[in-house]
Amino acid sequence: MSGSKKEVRKFVLEGRFLNTVGKSTSKPKYMRLATAEGEQLLKISKALRPLIMQNHLEVGSWITVSGKETYKPKKGKRKRKIKTIDSHPTLASSPQSPLLEGKVKAKPKKEKKKESILVCQKSSCCKRGGKAVYQAAKETVAKHELRDRVQVKPTGCMGKCKKGPCLVMQQDKSRYVGIKPEEVPDIIAQRYIAVA
Incomplete structure (x- = not known):
């Protein structure tokens, strides 16, 4: 029964x-669009909803929407979910109407993940100065205003108890053992300040 399977394609x-239609004007779930086929009610993807509210589409603006269409022949139902919106400034209702500029992508840019500096805080490393190394790393990151790119995390045992304290740059797995608190600023500066 191949005719009873749902069909998925792009539109x-x-x-x-x-x-837009939704429980409130600040949370749109659907968009009404007047097309050559008639008025269409289209679902807006979750990733695209906040972008629509930020860009304030003007009523009457010409736009092109694309996304995924699901059709269930057994029920005769068709659902369309918008993934992208393109504006058409040349077809706008008036020259002053603010339109979306270019393409609104469904997935907003992901923030760059922070790099981590791990410092062992188990008893053996702490006896050898682990707490002071951790504090020096936090102070250095704060002093050089690296908090938006780098975070200092306390960790459990890293398996180098007799060589502690232990510090690991998680980005490339660089391991520093037997490190002293006064060495920490130079290590962080070499790695992050020279790059910035």
């Missing part, structure tokens, strides 16, 4: 933006 529609 592209062009038309005038009418409005």
